Amino acid sequence: PDQKSFIPVERAECPFLFLVGQDDHNWKSEFYANEASKRLQAHGKAKPQVICYPGTGHYIEPPYFPLCPASLHTLVGAPVIWGGEPRAHARAQVDAWQQLQTFFHKHVEPAPFPGIVDISAAGGGLLEYRASLLAGKGFAVMALAYYNYEDLPKSLENFHLEYFEEAVNYLLNHPQRRRTEAEKRRRRGGFRATL
Structure with a gap:
């Protein structure tokens, strides 16, 4: 490929x-x-x-x-x-x-909540059910739509990684989210997260 x-x-x-x-x-x-x-x-x-x-x-x-x-x-x-x-x-x-x-x-370290940005691709929109299930199990979850939802583009022709980076950084900086081991080792670095 x-x-x-x-x-x-x-x-x-x-x-x-x-x-x-x-x-x-x-x-x-x-x-x-x-x-x-x-x-x-x-x-x-x-x-x-x-x-x-x-x-x-x-x-x-x-x-x-x-x-x-x-x-x-x-x-x-x-x-x-x-x-x-x-x-x-x-x-x-x-x-x-x-x-x-x-x-x-x-x-993730034992602290408030592990953080997850939950994105769904097929069809776009905002699918909150999986985020709700994860939140019910002790995770800080952000369900993130990136097309075909409200004021977002209707189709997925091009998208900007900065949109995802902003969402991840928001969750990374949330006070109720746990820090990963990699974050603790690299506190001085740039963009680090799992999507």
């Missing part, structure tokens, strides 16, 4: 967890997670945790949310197949939710 399709994860100063649906029909999720792992390690970063779920589609939501194997993608204006087998996908959602909570609790 074109190198433009890779997120420069090697610039981040944080640990990564990749939850991969191996029946994802939208992205080559396993491929991109493994490539991100290679990029991180090639730049001297820790090997990320990559958890692959057979029979699991693109949308790995919190437990007991219904499988969405296909839908109309408002960004591309066409139906998209997301994949997933009902039983395998349901089991993966239960495990992934535990893995996600364990990961966040492991990588």
Whole structure:
């Protein structure tokens, strides 16, 4: 694939967890997670945790949310197949939710709340349910819309990383958010967060 399709994860100063649906029909999720792992390690970063779920589609939501194997993608204006087998996908959602909570609790210091910026891509808008679930489990969560919501652009043709940086910095500076180990080691650096 074109190198433009890779997120420069090697610039981040944080640990990564990749939850991969191996029946994802939208992205080559396993491929991109493994490539991100290679990029991180090639730049001297820790090997990320990559958890692959057979029979699991693109949308790995919190437990007991219904499988969405296909839908109309408002960004591309066409139906998209997301994949997933009902039983395998349901089991993966239960495990992934535990893995996600364990990961966040492991990588932040014991203090007020671990902070998460929750963004959703397909269709845009503001999806608050996942943020609500995480907040109910002791996380400081900001649900962030970045297109197709109120005064934001209706389509996702171009977006500016400064918008995300502003949101992350807001949460980074919130007094009720825990500091990560990487932040404690690099208090003098620039932009550091996990999106």
